Amino acid sequence: MRSSWWYKLSQAFSYCGWTSIMETKILAAYAANLSYDEIPYPIVERSKDCILDTLAAAIFGADLPWSRILIGYVRRYGIGGKSSILGYGRDKIQAPLAALVNGALAHSFELDNVRQPGAGVHAGATLTPAALAIAEELETDGKEFLTAFVAGCEVMFRIGHACRETSEKLGFHAPGLTGTFGAAATAGRLLRLNAQQMVHAFGIAGSLSSGLLEFVKSGTGGMVKRLHLGRASEGGLLAASLAKEGFTGPETILEGSFGFLHVFSREPDFARLTHALGKEYEVLNICMKRFPCHINAQAPVQAVQELRNEQPFSAADVEEIIIAGGERLVTHHNIPAPGDVMMGQYSVPFSVALSLYRDPEDPRSFSETSLKDPEILSLSKRIHPVLDDERAQIEGYRGARVTVRLKDGRSLVREVREFKGSPAYPLTRQEIARKFRRLASGMGKEAAETLLGRIEKLEVEKNIGNLFA
16 A cells, blocks of 8 residues: 555656655645545545534534624625535635634634644644535545545645644644645645645645734734635645646745745654655544633643532632643733634633533633623633643643642642543543534534434545535
């Protein structure tokens, strides 16, 4: 199986006339030439889990206020295509605008999946929308769809990993940067780009990377975060479509002196771009959220819930909570008084405080009402993220050591290194299905069960366009 991959790679290099092998070209050749038969069964199954998880997040997100603004926009300018708006079954729109809106819907409420250890990539919200938009337009079958998803995941995760989690230290929202490459690989595979065209798709995608974290420092405008992943999905589709027609971009977009890794990261690790490509699958590093808040809040919330279950206490009993974790916990997520719902989900203190007053697994718990609740806000201000000097040195670390100090003088301590949903402690297929049913309840039980069953057997679908008929 592996030998066929290396043979196709060498053939792609020969066909394109490449005399030197560079990282961009290797990844492009891989994405262009990957076949379904090469993908191991567990990778296919994990991909289907991720796609189902993404659809659930997008369907739930379709009725949110910021989502309705975007749906109005794409309906105004995109009616007449073949691609669906997830969770909004009335109209079909043009593929680029479907990628835009569905990426934003999937990321609309902090429910979508990421990579663990952290790398600034969101598999579902950037790859699935781009794949669906093109697959519906081309009437692609399930095997091709899954192959494209895996190709995009393997490319995008490696690019994010090579950045060494430094893009966000510079103020960029990493998934908005890396997502264009993943979406370009996914869309390009469905459009049957050859290796040279895929190189140019990547070259174009690099110039479409965008997304700033100023909402964190400003405390305002958190709604824009939802848009970043939709733009990445749309940008990747644009890049692949232009490359197919002969549009070009720089062939050294990843490794060049003014290329992506030098511009958007500090001290990048170029070897990670191609390490064990075709042998070790990044798909297995997909991490799915249990709680509808930022991934860096998952371990702290879980730790507090476990402590409360073991030694019952109420929110009113808490004097303060200390959360020791990685650097970003302190620099990006210490927001004790968030100004809007998105900032509340991005805030570790608020998410932990809310979990002691509301059901932390129910996305409806994160609401304007909760945001203004004086008891939740009071507790949030008594929750203090601090740097764990030992664990902070572990790249991509998202665990936490939580100390709950109670008014009666007791101190309860719990460390969660691998939280539920992480690759080391994954959600089961049954748990993913339960999350899907909860989030997709607005579809109606029968429609939701039908879609769930078809995604679980996605490889036998003859036409992806029929999924949402």
